[in-house]
Amino acid sequence: MQLTADQSLMLNYPSIVVLTGAGISAESGIRTFRGSGGLWENHSIEDVATLEGYYRNPALVQAFYNDRRQRLSEVVCNAAHKALSDFEKSFDGEFLLVTQNVDDLHSRAGSQNLIHMHGELYKVSCQDTEQVFEWYDDLTTETLCPCCQMAGNLRPHIVWFGEMPLEMDRIYKALSQCDLFVSIGTSGNVYPAAGFFEEAKAAGAETVELNLEPGTNASRFDRSLSGPATELVPEFFNALLG
Numbered sequence: 651m652q653l654t655a656d657q658s659l660m661l662n663y664p665s666i667v668v669l670t671g672a673g674i675s676a677e678s679g680i681r682t683f684r685g686s687g688g689l690w691e692n693h694s695i696e697d698v699a700t701l702e703g704y705y706r707n708p709a710l711v712q713a714f715y716n717d718r719r720q721r722l723s724e725v726v727c728n729a730a731h732k733a734l735s736d737f738e739k740s741f742d743g744e745f746l747l748v749t750q751n752v753d754d755l756h757s758r759a760g761s762q763n764l765i766h767m768h769g770e771l772y773k774v775s776c777q778d779t780e781q782v783f784e785w786y787d788d789l790t791t792e793t794l795c796p797c798c799q800m801a802g803n804l805r806p807h808i809v810w811f812g813e814m815p816l817e818m819d820r821i822y823k824a825l826s827q828c829d830l831f832v833s834i835g836t837s838g839n840v841y842p843a844a845g846f847f848e849e850a851k852a853a854g855a856e857t858v859e860l861n862l863e864p865g866t867n868a869s870r871f872d873r874s875l876s877g878p879a880t881e882l883v884p885e886f887f888n889a890l891l892g
């Protein structure tokens with residue numbers, strides 16, 4: 651019996667988990683964090699990406715995220731985002747895309763089964779009720795919260811250092827059942843995301859890194875391919891579909 655490409659793919663990898671980091675959005679013009687000209691250069695992590703930094707100077711942190719939220723309207727998704735969305739539509743198996751990124755480029759490219767584990771720029775949350783709201787404008791310390799009408803209660807819906815990333819149970823369940831784990835455009839510096847490849851490996855999955863240059867844990871992946879995401883990602887996922 652001649653298997654179709656998709657059936658043979660299903661046989662090899664019935665369940666796929668993909669993790670993306672800032673590198674997949676770099677060619678869309680969104681700066682990465684630790685490369686030259688990266689986001690953190692102008693700010694220390696402690697000042698703009700911790701709850702303590704936010705309490706110390708909320709106006710500085712709101713301005714940091716307002717600037718990034720505004721810039722997001724000026725960029726578009728790239729071939730790597732599109733390749734993941736197209737693959738998900740053609741693949742009949744289990745597919746989960748986990749992103750560390752807070753931009754909306756995966757959604758704009760059409761990805762469906764998507765988790766933003768570090769939050770989203772276009773969302774804010776109430777510090778009292780923990781309600782989450784879509785938000786496309788600037789946020790200031792004077793902005794009234796839609797649910798409790800208090801000024802200063804709204805914060806960016808972003809996971810800061812020392813805070814628990816989102817949907818971790820769902821992520822770990824998918825990792826424990828996957829046959830292929832692909833890490834794209836992340837330096838592998840930030841945990842727990844940087845440890846996902848080990849969870850997948852322990853579940854018997856094949857692990858692949860697609861990165862501009864080898865990440866921190868590249869040597870521990872089964873395969874590590876170097877190059878720009880807009881070339882590597884379409885090539886890799888089109889080949890998967892045969």
Ligand code: BV8
Binds near residue numbers: 676677684809842860
């Ligand atoms: C937590 C906010 C626990 C959003 C971010 C061990 C175990 C567990 C925790 C820790 C641990 N050790 C330390 C910790 C604490 C900490 C941590 O990992 N610190 C690091 C610095 C050591 N982790 C945490 O605090 C996490 N929380 O563990 O909670 C807990 C337990 C109980 C109760 C409560 C809590 C929270 C982490 C989330 C922090 N928030 N950002 C925002 O402002 O954007 S992290 C930030 O880094 C971004 O989200 C970003 O996505 C993420 C990772 O960076 P990368 O995406 O990898 O970006 P980077 O610039 O580093 O690399 C880019 C890569 O792309 C490069 O490799 C480059 O080569 C490549 N590239 C560039 N161009 C291209 C390309 N690739 C392809 N094509 C291209 N064109």
